[in-house]
Amino acid sequence: MKLFASIVCPALAAAVALTSACVISSTPPAPPPTTGGPSTPAGDPMLTPDGRWFAAERTYQGDCAPAGTRGGCYSITLRPDGSFRHMLLDAAVAGTYAIAGAQVTLTPGGDAAPETMTLSADRTKLGDYVLQPAEPPVGQTAP
Numbered sequence: 001m002k003l004f005a006s007i008v009c010p011a012l013a014a015a016v017a018l019t020s021a022c023v024i025s026s027t028p029p030a031p032p033p034t035t036g037g038p039s040t041p042a043g044d045p046m047l048t049p050d051g052r053w054f055a056a057e058r059t060y061q062g063d064c065a066p067a068g069t070r071g072g073c074y075s076i077t078l079r080p081d082g083s084f085r086h087m088l089l090d091a092a093v094a095g096t097y098a099i100a101g102a103q104v105t106l107t108p109g110g111d112a113a114p115e116t117m118t119l120s121a122d123r124t125k126l127g128d129y130v131l132q133p134a135e136p137p138v139g140q141t142a143p
Contacts, residue, residue, distance in 0.1 A: 061073055
């Protein structure tokens, strides 16, 4: 019996230790902690980090009323905070917008239905509206 215990017990102990080592070493490492930043690589510099809005204010202009009439132009201003202002000749509609790919969805305040418009690939057109040059800050002149 002593011979059996002296051979089997160490062999059994070695097998248990080896099995434990295999189990412990096969456990995958824990993932690194997240920092709360974006989970995708840096996106389009023209857009906010989440890709939903333009990073700088942009105004697109459409048709204008003939000279000498009550006047105004159709224009859409998209702001970095996700708000927009849609000028309809001399009346304004305000609301929020979101960009998804080449589509811009304008959601007016109140009961009006959302409208979706398409951006051109170079983003110089929004539907039939054309991007207007940015105006210089107050007190500065354009080059």
